[in-house]
Amino acid sequence: MLADKRVLLIIGGGIAAYKCLDLIRRLRERGAAVTPVMTRAASQFVTPLSVAALAGEAVHSDLFDLTAEAEMGHIQLSRVADLVVVAPATADLMAKMAGGHADDLASTLLMATDTPVMIAPAMNVRMWEHPASQRNLAVLGGDGVAVVGPNDGDMACGEYGPGRMAEPLEIVAAVERALTRGPLTGRRVLVTSGPTHEPIDPVRYIANRSSGAQGTAIAEALRDLGAEVVFVTGPAAVARPQGVQVVEVETACAMREAVMAALPVDAGVFAAAVADWRVATASASKIKKDSGRLPVLEFAENPDILREVAQLDAGRPALVVGFAAETDDVVAHATAKRDRKGCDWIVANDVSPETGIMGGTENAVVLITADGAEAWPRAAKGAVARRLAERIAQALGRAEA
Template sequence: MLTGKRILLVIGGGIAAYKCLDLIRRLRERGASVTPVMTRAAEQFVTPLSVSALAGEEVHRDLFDLTKEAEMGHIQLSRVADLVLVAPATADLMGKMAGGLASDLATTLLMATDTPVMIAPAMNVRMWDHPATQRNLATLLADGVTVVGPNEGDMACGEYGPGRMSEPLEIVAAIQAVFADGPLKGRKVLVTSGPTHEPIDPVRYIANRSSGSQGTAIANALRALGAEVIFVTGPAEAPRPTGVQIVEVETAREMREAALAALPVDAGVFAAAVADWRVASASNSKIKKTKGGLPVLEFAENPDILAEISQMTEGRPGLVVGFAAETDDVVANATSKRQRKGCDWIVANDVSPETGIMGGSENAVVLISKEGSEDWPRMGKDEVARALADRIAAVLAQG
């Protein structure tokens, strides 16, 4: 719950501003008070009257309000909040924040605040992918700004891709994580999840079988303990975790880049089922079936993300956890993998068809460490995730 928490909500000028009406309601349901600030552009999408009615407070719009400025109202607004939330955080707002501009009430508040800041980006996919936006994002992350989203999907402009603002309940979960007082508060954890898809041609690909459900469960469990979680996922079937930073990728090489970009972190949990190989030269056109015989595919080895990060001399996470899906000699193969990769732990499981674990709701794992192997009983994937998160928290507390 968020009882007694004061949220200063800066509403940017984007079509996603309509989601803020539901967001305000969700926050107040959980006991938070919401003080709204609207940019002039935001008023083109939602009315100050609607926002004020839902928030139960006046909407602040003008930097130079003669009634309030005698008491430096814009400074006071930025100091009394427990969290400043920018939603939607447009490309323009992100650029102004990263550049330290203070040209209106919203940006002046963001410059004057000494409380935590969270942004929920929302923009066209091309704008999100633009190098300038990514530079601004990197700057804001380095400044300690928390980011939730954006999600991938259809956009109002008719395009598809990353850029949709996170849903209100996802933002609420991220806010709750900020205020969580669990043992991982102040810790940052990287989680990789799901399969990777390695293209053969535009319609075919190579992949490992993975629903991504265990990775999602782990991210949720770590967030519940107060961790800031960066969740790098391939095209998994499982719902994405809430309240975490989500990075969507497709190939192993993209996952590697995203994982390296997330560093430094306190711990890395590499639960993704990364394809070991890719087609060396994927075809740009669909390969046609002919009577001349089968196509010849030349393979190349994918980067070994777990080994690379485990063996880093600088910037290595304090705890590196790998996963091993085995069908034979589970403990022996997983022990060998831990030693070969250089990670601290391996979470191994038997994914033989008769176990029903692959794609199921339960898991039975063996935790491999330098001390040996530890069998865990078969239980739900959420329970496995909570047990692993508790173990991670205990180790990080010691170091």
């Protein structure tokens, strides 16, 4: 899949650098040429000889290589690749990228390139969770840098948590997605997912049983077809999808703000199970039960995100897809919801307890469109997501034509 593609691989100085030996091998197996660049610190973890032997090309590491710089080598290196991959992207490298520093070959290449950039972060869990790292990640995401990983797991330092570099095959899959054109390449799609938590007091909240599994699968399926995906998720129980822009929220009001900030998009898929109501005034302290009286909760209606986006006068997505989780009269209720909200499609399902769908691994949906109701057979949520993503690609293609 990567024949005639060239990857500029910048290897940062972290223990995860050893994984780059396998990454180079996997990329070359798929036909890609790999030009390796190593930071000074990277050579403390893997040898340039090993990297060069696997890449079949010399390792570049010196910004002041007189032979190369006579021909402005750092500029040429930054421009000839189809994709720049930084793996591992250490906290230091991410900070340099976010701040626009250019004090060695790797950072100078990243500043000089007009080629798409992908990073595979790797660092200690505390470093990853530090506000500075998260700020830098947000800056890089805003600059259009793609991110793969990090994963949760054991670390060389003995700690456990997010910060492990994505595995070589995960990075290869992300590279393939970035360098091969799918039917949604160039399209920007918004996906909402998961439940929302509406606070009652600092320790209690109103929620629902949504796991976020179907929304996550949809984001992954759209990504695999080439879309740029903005994934706005409530506190879901499943892992976040890789290779998409993830925006974490808690409440319906926060989800609305994130959705509106993500516009414009070509399509919006509103799979989140957004709470219809919230407590009008959440208590600032824990509600105690020693008063002898039951608490009285006054409710307020949450914003209707699907209807608001579907009825926008300006900036409405070309395709707006809503979801309807019903327990009876599924088609009738979903059809009425489509008319009421003003969206193009509704994906409806029966979430009665006996179906095992809400929180389960399978789904059985009915697609409601202007043409009527189309029942799909029960299948794994990933299969449902792929079928929906393909239909979205077809619809956007027809709209463009």
